[in-house]
Amino acid sequence: xxxxxxxxxxxxTGVGRRSENRTAGDGPIGAAAGTAxxxxxxxxRSAIVEGExxxxxxxxxxxxxxxxxxxRTPVREAFARLVAAGLAxxxxxxxxxxxxxxxxxxxxLFDLRRALDxxxxxxAAARVLAERTAAPGLAxxxxxxxxxxxxxxxxxxxxxAIAERFATVTPAVLQGDDPQRHGYYALVAEFDAALDAALSxxxxxxxxxxxxxxxxxxxxxxxxxxxxRLADSAAEHGAIARAISDGDGERAAxxxxxxxxxALTSIHRHxxxxxxxxxxxxxxxxxxx
Amino acid sequence: xxxxxxxxxxxxTGVGRRSENRTAGDGPIGAAAGTAxxxxxxxxRSAIVEGExxxxxxxxxxxxxxxxxxxRTPVREAFARLVAAGLAxxxxxxxxxxxxxxxxxxxxLFDLRRALDxxxxxxAAARVLAERTAAPGLAxxxxxxxxxxxxxxxxxxxxxAIAERFATVTPAVLQGDDPQRHGYYALVAEFDAALDAALSxxxxxxxxxxxxxxxxxxxxxxxxxxxxRLADSAAEHGAIARAISDGDGERAAxxxxxxxxxALTSIHRHxxxxxxxxxxxxxxxxxxx
DNA sequence: CATGCTCTCAATGTATACATTGAAACCGTC
DNA sequence: GACGGTTTCAATGTATACATTGAGAGCATG
Numbered sequence: 001x002x003x004x005x006x007x008x009x010x011x012x013t014g015v016g017r018r019s020e021n022r023t024a025g026d027g028p029i030g031a032a033a034g035t036a037x038x039x040x041x042x043x044x045r046s047a048i049v050e051g052e053x054x055x056x057x058x059x060x061x062x063x064x065x066x067x068x069x070x071x072r073t074p075v076r077e078a079f080a081r082l083v084a085a086g087l088a089x090x091x092x093x094x095x096x097x098x099x100x101x102x103x104x105x106x107x108x109l110f111d112l113r114r115a116l117d118x119x120x121x122x123x124a125a126a127r128v129l130a131e132r133t134a135a136p137g138l139a140x141x142x143x144x145x146x147x148x149x150x151x152x153x154x155x156x157x158x159x160x161a162i163a164e165r166f167a168t169v170t171p172a173v174l175q176g177d178d179p180q181r182h183g184y185y186a187l188v189a190e191f192d193a194a195l196d197a198a199l200s201x202x203x204x205x206x207x208x209x210x211x212x213x214x215x216x217x218x219x220x221x222x223x224x225x226x227x228x229r230l231a232d233s234a235a236e237h238g239a240i241a242r243a244i245s246d247g248d249g250e251r252a253a254x255x256x257x258x259x260x261x262x263a264l265t266s267i268h269r270h271x272x273x274x275x276x277x278x279x280x281x282x283x284x285x286x287x288x289x
Numbered sequence: 290x291x292x293x294x295x296x297x298x299x300x301x302t303g304v305g306r307r308s309e310n311r312t313a314g315d316g317p318i319g320a321a322a323g324t325a326x327x328x329x330x331x332x333x334r335s336a337i338v339e340g341e342x343x344x345x346x347x348x349x350x351x352x353x354x355x356x357x358x359x360x361r362t363p364v365r366e367a368f369a370r371l372v373a374a375g376l377a378x379x380x381x382x383x384x385x386x387x388x389x390x391x392x393x394x395x396x397x398l399f400d401l402r403r404a405l406d407x408x409x410x411x412x413a414a415a416r417v418l419a420e421r422t423a424a425p426g427l428a429x430x431x432x433x434x435x436x437x438x439x440x441x442x443x444x445x446x447x448x449x450a451i452a453e454r455f456a457t458v459t460p461a462v463l464q465g466d467d468p469q470r471h472g473y474y475a476l477v478a479e480f481d482a483a484l485d486a487a488l489s490x491x492x493x494x495x496x497x498x499x500x501x502x503x504x505x506x507x508x509x510x511x512x513x514x515x516x517x518r519l520a521d522s523a524a525e526h527g528a529i530a531r532a533i534s535d536g537d538g539e540r541a542a543x544x545x546x547x548x549x550x551x552a553l554t555s556i557h558r559h560x561x562x563x564x565x566x567x568x569x570x571x572x573x574x575x576x577x578x
Numbered sequence: 579c580a581t582g583c584t585c586t587c588a589a590t591g592t593a594t595a596c597a598t599t600g601a602a603a604c605c606g607t608c
Numbered sequence: 609g610a611c612g613g614t615t616t617c618a619a620t621g622t623a624t625a626c627a628t629t630g631a632g633a634g635c636a637t638g
Contacts, residue, residue: 035621060589071623072590073362080366084373086493094590094630104490111491115408116401123400201393202400204375204504208497215493324591349619360593361620383600383620 036070040078043068048087048098049217055100059088085214101218103271109215110264116209117260121240121252123205124198128156128247158194159245162187166238170231184230191237198244223270236262325359329367332357337376337387338506344389348377374503390507392560398504399553405498406549410529410541412494413487417445417536447483448534451476455527459520473519480526487533512559525551 044064047053059079061072068075079096082088089099131153169184192213199206225233236259243252333353336342348368350361357364368385371377378388420442458473481502488495514522525548532541 037621062589073622073624076366076590077369080369081373084370086496092630096590105493108491108493111408111412112405112493112497115404115494116497119400119404202397204394204397204401204501205404207375208401212493326591351619362592362594365620381600385620 035074037074037077040064040068040070040074041081044078044082045085045087045214048082049214049221051221053098055098057098059096059098085211087214087218101215101222103268106219106222106264106267106271109212109219110260112208113212113216114257114260116205116212117256118253120195120199120202120205120209121244121256122249123202124155124159124195124244125247125249125252127198127201128159128244129249131155132247155194155198156245156247158197159241162191162194163238163241163245166191166234166241169234181230184234187234188237191241194241219267223267225266225270229266232262233259324363326363326366329353329357329359329363330370333367333371334374334376334503337371338503338510340510342387344387346387348385348387374500376503376507390504390511392557395508395511395553395556395560398501398508399549401497402501402505403546403549405494405501406545407542409484409488409491409494409498410533410545411538412491413444413448413484413533414536414538414541416487416490417448417533418538420444421536444483444487445534445536447486448530451480451483452527452530452534455480455523455530458523470519473523476523477526480530483530508556512556514555514559518555521551522548 044053044059053059059082061075061079064078065072065075079088083090083096087099088096091097134153165187169187196206196210199209236255239255240252240259243249243255333342333348342348348371350364350368353367354361354364368377372379372385376388377385380386423442454476458476485495485499488498525544528544529541529548532538532544
């Protein structure tokens, strides 16, 4: 069954197994983690995303085991997770390499993002509506149910607050080199977290979305956005958040679609190959030079 | 970052690593496979899908190693894949159990399916259009380019043929107990394969879709469809295939949405808990008898 | 000099031995 | 008799040793 999926562009997984159970205060850097397999996976993932391990670089168990100071067994498990996450690809029967990522991959990744993020926006807005009808006249004075109230309708409030903070991101603010950008990306991360929270009843969708974020981090590194694009992106995010907080699913989906279109366009503008090179090479026109 | 995804309903992955490289003729049954890890994974996945390993059953390395006749190492890798596929869940720090699947899970799974399958239908239809414009007056007499021609516009033809075969599936045909049902499911599998082929340029989406099919197989076992539903489902599949072969993306997406809605409704009708039990339990209305 | 074969080797695949850890049973004490 | 501590044990986590296999270098031969 199931035609093999072309070659690259592996899987859509994530939901870190036992990762990021950082105890918030291990060492100077966040180097230590739970098990050795977790450390190995985190280190390798980070290295791939940061570009230290270039696309196409071979991943051998012995070498990485030596580099990370663990035995082959945890490295083996880490490799398996990398393959599941799509960050590594099996080339040949016994060769594992860092997955390549080019313009075609980005386009393919966005084919998936469109589907996932639009649905997520719709569902988040629907949740806002559901919360609204569930607790119509909830006064903040209900003392004994205060915690319950905070749990009851957080979605709208969270997205409203995030939308307002996105509104403060202007090109002028982004002038300061890295710290502000980090702040912006942190804000995006908060948005993602709010979305995850809103998708608590759709864990499959949430997991699929989470799995795309690793690849997006790689893409982000590949095509550094300029300040203007970042400001636009912030505005687009704000529009999405506002639509969700209003419970307007269609507007949220449309804003998401717009944002993804702009993001993809911007990325392709900054990337080497514009795309669609393979089909042109496959065909065999008789007049090719 | 990234809020942990609720608990159950893990990941969306798949793209079998090196599985199903069956050499088409190993033994009497298709029991033998490539590596021991592949065999272990296939065996465990099959056991879980078939219900031999019930939801909640603990998965211990030693026990499964003994049962499958391999050592712990391949079993370990198989477990990792099961977790990545969402068929197993880590309960506690050192306990792996077969993932549970109930009505809520099915609803959550369909939240993902809606997103993925609609996008897939749209993209497949778009591919049909692209092929049509790429080779407008392609005559079947171009001998030297015959193979190329067969590769050039297969999408429309494939879906057209599948649609016609779906049209032959009637309630009367489905009377014969299992063989006919198998035939129907084989037809669905062909549809899936055609879809995968059409999604060759969107491998991320294709992989995500593939990862949902395992769970759908479990659901199928849970809620056996009656003949009437199967016939309806065949008609719905046929409508989707026809829309794709016509290159009508919106119609294909709408037909997909309809099919998924009907399928989910039918499943919930056959499943123990209708769903949405958690929220009702969380809330504390004062007048709940 | 080109070509095919063999042979070595390095890497994975597998098995097993050792370390670690969490839980449950058991026992002693209050 | 209940409770707390201790101890045992079974399971995973890790390391390493052995088996297997594919690729490449090297060599012999046409």
